[in-house]
Amino acid sequence: MPRRITPLTDTKVRTIKPAEKPQKLFDGGGLFLLVTPTGGKLWRLKYRFGVSRSCYPLAHTPKHLWPRPGRSVTRQAH
Numbered sequence: 001m002p003r004r005i006t007p008l009t010d011t012k013v014r015t016i017k018p019a020e021k022p023q024k025l026f027d028g029g030g031l032f033l034l035v036t037p038t039g040g041k042l043w044r045l046k047y048r049f050g051v052s053r054s055c056y057p058l059a060h061t062p063k064h065l066w067p068r069p070g071r072s073v074t075r076q077a078h
Helices: 010-016 071-077
Strands: 023-028 031-035 042-048 053-058
Touching: none
Parallel strands: none
Antiparallel strands: 023 031, 031 042, 042 053
């Protein structure tokens, strides 16, 4: 029976710290977040076609696009 994976939350994604080796944080269904030692966060999709396995890069989340607390409050004030 497959192991149940809890989906990643926005808080977990924003607060994850880089380690010495790349980290894979799985979200379920083959989707995972790859955190590089330099702090980069890359979304990847792990899939299998026949007997070959591969990863498809989906998105790179630069630091300046991460949601910040209070951003929506600031927009409403202006």
